[in-house]
Amino acid sequence: MTETGEKNLALGVLVVDDEANIRKTVSYCLSDQGHRVVAVGNAADALEQARRRSFDLAFVDLRLGAENGMALIPALLADSPWVKIVVITAHASIESVVEAVKLGAADYLAKPFTPDQLRLVAGRMGQLRRMESELAALQADARGRGPEARLQSRSAGMQRLIETARKAADSEAIVLLCGESGTGKSVFAKAIHRWSPRAAKPMGVVACPAMPADLLESELFGHAKGAFTGAVRDNPGRIAACEGGTLFLDEIGDMAPTVQAKLLRFIQDKEYERLGESKARKADVRIVAATNADLEGRVADGRFREDLFYRLNVICLTIPPLRQRPEDIMPLAADFLAHFCRANHKAISGFSPRAEQALIGHAWPGNVRQLRNAIERAVILGGGALVDLADLPGDIAPDIGAPAIGDRAPLALIEELHIRGVLANTASLQEAAEVLGIDQATLWRRRKAYGV
Numbered sequence: 001m002t003e004t005g006e007k008n009l010a011l012g013v014l015v016v017d018d019e020a021n022i023r024k025t026v027s028y029c030l031s032d033q034g035h036r037v038v039a040v041g042n043a044a045d046a047l048e049q050a051r052r053r054s055f056d057l058a059f060v061d062l063r064l065g066a067e068n069g070m071a072l073i074p075a076l077l078a079d080s081p082w083v084k085i086v087v088i089t090a091h092a093s094i095e096s097v098v099e100a101v102k103l104g105a106a107d108y109l110a111k112p113f114t115p116d117q118l119r120l121v122a123g124r125m126g127q128l129r130r131m132e133s134e135l136a137a138l139q140a141d142a143r144g145r146g147p148e149a150r151l152q153s154r155s156a157g158m159q160r161l162i163e164t165a166r167k168a169a170d171s172e173a174i175v176l177l178c179g180e181s182g183t184g185k186s187v188f189a190k191a192i193h194r195w196s197p198r199a200a201k202p203m204g205v206v207a208c209p210a211m212p213a214d215l216l217e218s219e220l221f222g223h224a225k226g227a228f229t230g231a232v233r234d235n236p237g238r239i240a241a242c243e244g245g246t247l248f249l250d251e252i253g254d255m256a257p258t259v260q261a262k263l264l265r266f267i268q269d270k271e272y273e274r275l276g277e278s279k280a281r282k283a284d285v286r287i288v289a290a291t292n293a294d295l296e297g298r299v300a301d302g303r304f305r306e307d308l309f310y311r312l313n314v315i316c317l318t319i320p321p322l323r324q325r326p327e328d329i330m331p332l333a334a335d336f337l338a339h340f341c342r343a344n345h346k347a348i349s350g351f352s353p354r355a356e357q358a359l360i361g362h363a364w365p366g367n368v369r370q371l372r373n374a375i376e377r378a379v380i381l382g383g384g385a386l387v388d389l390a391d392l393p394g395d396i397a398p399d400i401g402a403p404a405i406g407d408r409a410p411l412a413l414i415e416e417l418h419i420r421g422v423l424a425n426t427a428s429l430q431e432a433a434e435v436l437g438i439d440q441a442t443l444w445r446r447r448k449a450y451g452v
């Protein structure tokens, strides 16, 4: 345990030293603390190992026989920008340490060092990695600009689901989250990561429909420099970046067949290859996937691999739509109101009885996302002490009517209403995208943003 009482984070550690004795001591000392250690004697082996696995921390001797360890610093960072490099040096001259730091090293250790000094540095680097992961998660949440999702519910079915998710989080099992768009599948995925023993390691999110198949493949598995036009540098990919953590694959039903095959192999063997490389790499990443599509239907009509479906469908949690848990509408609305009032410096204390009735009576086809958007808009547009009917969108309070072109209304409102209208009058998303003159990935992002 650390001084703060936190459990030590198990790190992937690479040791690069030409002295067998140092390799042995460092490996023994850090493995004993629960870290996964790989020790090598030269730069080429170090790079080879870094290509195969993702490391959190690397101890690099500045003198590797005839080689200079300094050159290894940028090479390791190019492959894994998150790795913390500690240089080991018998001649700790200020100049060499400064040069190493300039090249991206995080710390240094002067030879000879004691096991305690080694553990201290590893502990510090572990804390740094943990803080970076937490910061990245906070930044992602802040970008979502949502209130903290507390995952509480007044509905008995939802409470049981939350309990099951907590139990599933403890295991290594793949979790498949099903449910209509906007029900909170991403919220559950984040909670599962937070509740899991992997919480201190990174969580990555990849939205499958947001990019074409080849881009998705490179996003997930990475690519080597020159693998395709525009691949000007190596990209380690999300799987490598999530080593030890969780990867959330959103809307997996839309994953292209080529990517499905690669994902299946990764799930089965924990092995994958970067685009443009034939070398097999390993990674320890837990998969959580979500879908709002009928995956079994997609298996039946050949659009989704049956073998992948069975691999994913180990623990399936189906999140009920908001209309099936109306007791959650007002508590969620109150949370959203408080959040958006703070964010917009407004003082709206609650909902008028008419507004509350409209909120509870609405079917919420866009679920919690739609409710959140409705409250955000009510806060931005409303000026009274309470949210009233007039502050709610037209489809929730139909007598209010939609704004006409040229009315005093935000552009986003016109865009949302237009997208809703076109979607209602077209037979497929593809047709709707064509009518709107945007590609399907853009339409997908807009639908998400507006809770459509």
Ligand SMILES: Nc1ncnc2c1ncn2[C@@H]1O[C@H](COP(=O)(O)OP(=O)(O)OP(=O)(O)O)[C@@H](O)[C@H]1O
Binding pocket: 144, 146, 147, 148, 149, 150, 151, 152, 179, 180, 181, 182, 183, 184, 185, 186, 187, 188, 250, 251, 290, 291, 292, 332, 368, 369, 372, 448
């Ligand atoms: N329990 C909750 N508490 C607070 N906010 C919630 C809750 N559930 C969902 N939300 C909010 O609703 C919005 C939609 O949630 P989320 O993205 O998790 O839905 P989803 O089911 O993953 O949607 P999609 O299928 O479109 O990806 C987000 O802004 C999220 O923060």
